[in-house]
Amino acid sequence: MLLARTALGRELGPRLAARLGVSLLPDCVAVALDADGALLAERPVYGGNVLARLRSTTLPHMASLRPKAYAPLPPDPSRQGEVVPFEVDLDAVTPQVTVRQVVRHDTPGVKLEDARVVVAGGRGLGGPEPFRLLEELAGLLGGAVGASRAAVDAGWVPGHWQIGLTGKTVTPELYLAVGISGASQHLAGCAGARVIVAINKDPQAHIFRVARYGIVGDWQEVLPALLAALRARR
Numbered sequence: 001m002l003l004a005r006t007a008l009g010r011e012l013g014p015r016l017a018a019r020l021g022v023s024l025l026p027d028c029v030a031v032a033l034d035a036d037g038a039l040l041a042e043r044p045v046y047g048g049n050v051l052a053r054l055r056s057t058t059l060p061h062m063a064s065l066r067p068k069a070y071a072p073l074p075p076d077p078s079r080q081g082e083v084v085p086f087e088v089d090l091d092a093v094t095p096q097v098t099v100r101q102v103v104r105h106d107t108p109g110v111k112l113e114d115a116r117v118v119v120a121g122g123r124g125l126g127g128p129e130p131f132r133l134l135e136e137l138a139g140l141l142g143g144a145v146g147a148s149r150a151a152v153d154a155g156w157v158p159g160h161w162q163i164g165l166t167g168k169t170v171t172p173e174l175y176l177a178v179g180i181s182g183a184s185q186h187l188a189g190c191a192g193a194r195v196i197v198a199i200n201k202d203p204q205a206h207i208f209r210v211a212r213y214g215i216v217g218d219w220q221e222v223l224p225a226l227l228a229a230l231r232a233r234r
């Protein structure tokens with residue numbers, strides 16, 4: 001039984017596992033079956049510094065997977081599933097929690113999780129204003145803007161922009177990291193990107209070890225040049 005590690009999955013998974021008396025392999029980034037048919041899984045632990053390998057020993061096997069941990073397969077209409085209607089009498093359930101309000105974050109443009117291009121900024125930007133440049137860059141590339149936790153914690157950008165272990169996981173075609181050092185907790189949310197491009201003034205920054213292309217320089221010089229080049233191409 002596979003669940004998504006979304007807010008709903010995080011509430012549902014442990015409760016369901018407890019009711020069924022089985023173990024749940026939570027927050028996984030990879031799952032497979034071994035030769036005996038047991039479920040194997042990998043999940044980041046200790047702030048993303050270590051990958052733990054888990055093996056489920058109870059049936060049914062249950063795991064929750066980080067959204068975007070896998071790229072979706074192309075649709076195959078020959079594979080069909082059976083839909084079983086299931087009558088549920090919710091009136092018979094005594095609610096323990098009442099939902100008072102649902103607040104939606106309406107983000108204009110492309111959703112961060114679905115974006116094919118993500119332009120992310122970090123502490124190196126030095127404040128909230130430079131994020132306007134990142135928004136313009138993302139607009140020109142048809143992408144969305146994200147941020148490191150340092151930028152979120154500083155109050156420069158909203159929390160739902162955060163990428164990483166305690167933020168969102170993104171797997172875009174292109175991930176442009178500006179003023180981000182490349183801490184393991186940040187990379188936990190973007191390492192699955194097809195191409196990472198980093199702009200950082202420190203040639204020793206860890207982000208350059210994972211980036212396919214690196215620009216060693218001050219964003220204050222690099223970003224305007226990049227924006228001018230993209231505007232000219234349009």
Ligand SMILES: Cc1cc2nc3c(=O)[nH]c(=O)nc-3n(C[C@H](O)[C@H](O)[C@H](O)COP(=O)(O)OP(=O)(O)OC[C@H]3O[C@@H](n4cnc5c(N)ncnc54)[C@H](O)[C@@H]3O)c2cc1C
Binds near residue numbers: 178183219
């Ligand atoms: C349990 C736990 C969970 C965490 N979860 C997350 C998470 O989900 N996401 C996350 O991002 N972090 C997370 N962190 C924090 C993480 O460890 C780092 O502290 C954080 O990612 C650092 O953010 P940063 O790269 O923006 O800042 P810094 O590490 O301060 O890096 C700033 C970079 O900007 C560069 N720079 C400075 N000025 C310029 C300039 N003018 N031009 C170009 N480059 C410049 C610097 O050389 C430096 O490399 C977590 C930490 C813990 C302990």
